[in-house]
Amino acid sequence: MERVEPKTADDAGARADAYAAGPLLNCLIREVAEPRPDQDGRRVYRLPGGGRLLRVRAGRRPAEPEVYAAGGWRRVDHAELVKLVSDELRRHTGRANDELPAEMIDSRETLAALLAARDAATAPDDPYLRSEQCLVTGHPCHPAPKARGGGPAASWLPYAPEAHARFPLALLGVRADAVVEEGDTSALDALGEAPPGYRLLPAHPWQLDLAAPALAAAFADGRLIRLGATRHDVRPTAAIRTVHAPAPGGDVFLKFSLDVRITNDVRRLWRHDLLRLRRTDAAAAAAVAAADGPAAWLSDRGYRTAAFAFEHLAVVVRDGLREHLRPGATALLAAALAEGFDGNPLDALSGPAVWWPAYLRQVAPPALGAFADHGVVLEAHLQNSLIAVDADGMPVQALFRDAEGVKLLPEVSRSAGLLPEVSRSAGWERLVYCLLVNHLCEIAGALTERFPAYDPWPAVRAELARCPLPEIGDLLTSPTLPGKTNLLLRWTGADGAAARYLPLPNPLAGG
Template identity: 65%
Template structure:
């Protein structure tokens, strides 16, 4: 695929979902709601070849043309203007071009897990600018880009002990120590505490008055870089540090807008981290003890930061995978399976329907169980879910992550929490995996959603969850409107939805 094709597919998905309707004038023809103009695409999960109709016929659109058309349509459709989003869409396209060029000169990592984390050239399939990097020149961010197979040592600071703010207790302290060992951290002077940092974040905040003052008066010292590199994962700001026997993740603030949000570790999220993560960890422990599931939660154990730069220098430590994996299993990022950017178990599945049933059995029950019995809403979307496969490529375990995205029913409300669960699990996740399977094995397309329906029914029959029955009879599901959210400059957490046809709906539903 070309950079234009990679960039156009998710933008078209957004435009067709949020601001167009099927025109009934041939396959792939849509009427844009703002102007009434006709747009034609080669239909599919990743639409391509956009063409606009005028008095002289159909005319192909480059990505630049598509951005201009989208901006014009949204101005007409919403009555709002936005100069930032078109620039982000152009930046995303330029970033993909830079990534393609960089990948041509690099070698993919040998580790299948790391390769899956670094494989997403397209990214979020329903976002208008999934690869935007804040408009910065490619040379400033390419060394830290997972999609370019980036690998780099962490930077290390020494923070005066009386300026440290941290939470997490002994588990976090142990992980910070493990992180220091795996990254080859330099020694820390007496009276100071080690503070890992993302080198790109240090570049972005180099002119911060607070940090300049802290360096000047000795509250903060530069120690240099570690001796062993880490691998940036799909989220860009999280770095994976594997060792011969253990592994750990470090998640940093990054003052760059990636998809909907500037990716800082925000104070309010950090202050809620321990309570949220503890609730999820306890729920997973109870589910594993009761049901025998192998599903696991990679806990966000704690964070450390400077009191004078709480968000700018925050770093969170997350448990590694090895302590949780079933023996002999290989973890893979679910988003990589959906995008199809690396060869994987979907391609070699001898029984693709059996593979899908195994996938559903690993992913669906734990998400439903945490909601039903513990009031925990996992953000079980493609980028927060790892699926571990055995030597034959069969799913044998699901691993979930990211306490930042977790919602607790007592706070968010049951109905709102369920809507979020359905969007993340079914629309964002299962629909994409089912689509990827059907792309590779077209003959099984009609069997996939009946199998998924059966898995949801099985859980309801065993445990009784009224929302499941409502889900299987609902005519529509909630589809998040990332294009309109960004166009109207809404907060990234203020999700808005449009109704999508429900593939889980039973044929005999009223």
């Protein structure tokens, strides 16, 4: 990762400013700013709303923002950058928004707390867990990627993956006649024991605090009882609300509701998603299983919750790694390769000419084949993709996860008994954004930072050209790719699932 460290690297506030500025600048540059000729080795942009000029140090994470005023360039800190962006968006959209600037500030304050806590924490020995807990910067094109709902750090820091948190889950008993479940949830029963007449339900401690007012009556009348905590700690993954838990003879992932906005959405397990979970998961599992190669799907086996708090207390049981991972391989979060962590295989490369095609062979064909042959749109972005490497750091397997993010083309939706979800064109656009723009472009950028003379795009073109999809020809020649507009989406208050795209230069074209 391109770490942006000011000279006062021991100052958590200055470091937080530097980390918070990069994603916000990426959004502003991608969605609003107009490029102007470079100056003094810096990238210069015009902000059309007010006509101001912005100058940054270029890179995957732009840094050191300056504005032109009174005949010279003046450096702006993160608070000033938030004001600049907010003013520009008011002019650009004609709309006001008080919520997003507060989230931008919260994201920066969260970073300061995370950096201080991380400095004092001990990283896990397991390289997989280190990769899940390394995303200090987070989403590279979101204005507030680290916002935690504005609450005090004491309320969320004990559960923060970036601070290498580990903690026991709370155990609840739900009166048996109030339990709602579907699929295989047997892994939950191994976490503890419920008294007669009750079923065991684990809860994320942070969510239990957030949902306390909604649960007070159920605790009072005995529909819900407290049973202590799990004997063993769990580790939060990059998704924050999903934890990795040891289990007898293996491991398991548990995904909880979390009534906090993380990036674009409040991360609650919504009823409509839970009711379609098993059918969507089955479609994704079948599509990945049919791929020609070792790719694996981490199945969302089932969910359990309480009828009186269906969304508040829902928990999804997801396959662990051990039952899917190739022998001798180590799984790593794809996002961690771009972010950087102790054990990143990119750090040990002498060159990418063999590693990068191997990576593409593992990641691209399963996602493209799921769309081409099964009408399944995997959300194959950096946080939902794992790459398994052998002892030499060579990619040997891709693993995909999260049925909640999967979309189905209409013919598949009908056969699964679900409402039609996305048209073929919309599904293709979503796949191109997740797989190519969000995922492969970021890994390619991390490689070219390390090896500036290397062109990663011929290998991508060659891999994509092997897929018989009719859309591939246009993808390889189109001058643009779809870029998600997270800044404008949040400023205008659009639903997080209502992705909006704008054209970005296509590095595949003209090769």
